[in-house]
Amino acid sequence: MSDFDVAVIGLGAMGSAAVAHLAERGVRVIGFEAAFPAHALGSSHGDTRLIRLGYFEDPAYVPLLHRAYANWRALEAASGADILTVSGILQIGRPESGIVAGTIASCTLHGLSHEVLDAAASAVRFPAVRLEPDEVAVLEPQGGFLRPETAVMAHLRVATGAGAMLRLGEKVTAIEPDDAGVTLVSDHSRVRARKVIVATGPWIADLVPALAGIARPIRQVVAWYTPRDGVSATLGPMLPFLLDEAEGGSFFGVPALGPDGLKVGKHAHFMEPVDPDQSNPPVNEADLAMLDDFVARRIPVAVGQRRAAITCRYTMLPGEDFLLDHLPGEPRIVVASPCSGHGFKFASVVGEILADLAMNGGTSLPIDAFSFAALAGKKG
Incomplete structure (x- = not known):
């Protein structure tokens, strides 16, 4: 036995x-x-991971997400822990971008609540994140973040x-x-x-x-920035976001939840392989330059206010x-x-x-x- x-x-x-x-x-x-x-x-x-129902990657994920939300709430009830915060989330890019078009497709197919804001409307309601004039933000009220x-x-x-x-x-x-x-x-x-x-x-x-050779560990870097005014990039005035910069890749952010400030990263970073049996490679100047440049262009209230940066890992599969x-x-x-x-x-x-x-x-x-x-x- x-x-x-x-x-x-x-x-x-x-x-x-x-x-x-x-x-x-x-x-x-x-x-x-x-x-x-x-x-x-x-x-x-x-500290945080984004969660959303309007899944731009593929509408087929949405039924699993409904079950995931329910299971997260059940875990909170069983453990007494604060895990899931539903705050709303912004998914940003040009209308034809993968993030925006895919999010709207998932929301439409599955009847999910969402609102499309043009750049001017987004600037009024959520001024911390700057959109280009031809971009839109899809506001999904059921999005938010988890505490991993x-x-x-x-x-x-x-x-x-x-x-x-x-x-x-x-x-x-x-x-x-x-x-x-x-x-x-x-x-x-x-x-x-x-x-x-x-x-x-x-x-x-x-x-x-x-x-x-199929499951490939890669290096991921995220950084935290403190908004200069202490308020505009906190949760409420700012929402968690995904932002599609087309050939520049996609970035993500979480508002400041504590003294470390708001969190920013680029999905898959530079796609650099890592040896999982070695320590994480240190954050380098190229990492910081890319994230600082994004913050300067997109979250100007936090320019020059980087507090910390760390290296972690994704493990990528084909597709x-x-x-x-x-x-x-x-x-x-x-x-x-x-x-x-x-x-x-x-x-x-x-x-x-x-x-x-x-x-x-x-x-x-x-x-x-x-x-x-x-x-x-x-x-x-």
Whole structure:
């Protein structure tokens, strides 16, 4: 008999949620984390993550987002933590841009509340972020932000409260499947389980060699700026935003929530690969010059007011979608890939999906686009 029904390797955004959902179902579950949860070498830190219903990437994500919102509220109720703030969000660009056109398409298809503001109207209502004359801002009132470190720790508190065992500072180095289940070999022990979920972020290819060269860890830099007047770039006068600069890429921002100021970054930054086994490369002058230039052009109230900048990681898949599937030919192993820099908002529902896949072999939630078969069609 196996020691556990399910073992979860990696307790970041997705793994912590999976452990919580499994434990709440009464499943005998153990979770492994090589470091401490929400550590700085993964992708689940940095104070905030954006969340929105009007998903420009693909309207097919919207049903999952509805479930994610409900699950975040359920986690707050179960843990007492403050995780999800619905503040409204601005999605900015030229009308034909991917962010604007895609957001409007998702909102229209799914009947989501939204308002389109021209540059003049946006300047009156939300003056901190400067639009070009030919740009518009799509105001989606259900958008907002999550607190990632709080969310990860809340999932783990719920998990342990429901009976999950956690092993922190223990790295799993091998998975050995057999007819009766799997053996997990760590740097401290060997553990038996019927099923395993692999959610190791930038290290996914170490345990899932099929993803070597496909799941690519890259360097991401974000910075914080203090508005000179102390008010205009705080939450309320300013909203979280996404801004499409066409060939210049897309940027994101979160208003000042505390003394560190407002947060700014560029999605996928310079697409520079990183070695996940090494420390994060330091922030350099090119990083700061790009973000400072964006702030100077778009958030002039914060020019010259940078307080801090950090390096973290995205792990990108071809097509920038997710991967949530059984390993081909191995029904005992469920793979939860890194989610290409836009997955944290889905963590609460991905945990539910992973629990379904491990315990039931499938899920009623719409994940066909996130299979190994779908990924194979994007690799070329």
